[in-house]
Amino acid sequence: MNAALGREVVELSREFRPALMAFFLRRVHDHAEAEDLTQEVFSRIAAQPDMPVRSGSAYLFQVAANLLRDRARRQQVRRNYRETLGQIDGEAIELIDPYRVTAARSSMAALRAALDELDPTTSAIFVLYRLEHMSKDVIAEGFGITVRTVEKHLTRAMARLTARLGDAI
Known part of the structure; x- marks a missing residue:
């Protein structure tokens, strides 16, 4: 001025x-x-x-x-x-919060890294069951294995992910 x-x-x-x-x-x-x-x-x-x-x-x-x-x-x-x-x-709708978005991205990156440490079959079975919500029967049929083997893969994946990520999963 x-x-x-x-x-x-x-x-x-x-x-x-x-x-x-x-x-x-x-x-x-x-x-x-x-x-x-x-x-x-x-x-x-x-x-x-x-x-x-x-x-x-x-x-x-x-x-x-x-x-x-x-x-x-x-x-x-x-x-x-x-x-x-x-x-x-009152509708249980959560607002978008930048801090929550950042924390979620960080958690997802950690989960992705932990899943990459698993053998490919165990990782795929975990993703199909926990993230894609496929039944154990369908997963077993798709992989040509028994439901009991699918459960063993899921147990192995959960043990490994829990050890790596703690209670975050």
């Missing part, structure tokens, strides 16, 4: 700050919020160097009205979001 523009914004602030504060206070009923909105008006004016600053109070109050509209829209979005959270709270 050039010095001339800075002086003009300071002069506008001295002249119109009380009126803008009153304008915002009548609408938001919170002194700190009114102060923030007033400051935002002058910040927006200062951020537009090509616009003549001395365009009068009408422009300042138009910027102020636009800020209030933006504020109302943001509050409506937040209100809708909170209502949505309230509706899904």
Whole structure:
């Protein structure tokens, strides 16, 4: 911001700050919020160097009205979001949380590495049974082995994965 523009914004602030504060206070009923909105008006004016600053109070109050509209829209979005959270709270729907996503990716990578340490048949049987939810009978038929052998592979896989990953599985 050039010095001339800075002086003009300071002069506008001295002249119109009380009126803008009153304008915002009548609408938001919170002194700190009114102060923030007033400051935002002058910040927006200062951020537009090509616009003549001395365009009068009408422009300042138009910027102020636009800020209030933006504020109302943001509050409506937040209100809708909170209502949505309230509706899904009782439905056992979990929200997407970046920390949970990161933890899940890490767990999946550890599981993948542990599965890679198993022999291919044991790994495949474990994946089919635990992740694909195939029955032991179908797995046994697919591999041409008995159900008892499938159970032995699953026991071996669970023992190895439990030793490697702990209670995470």
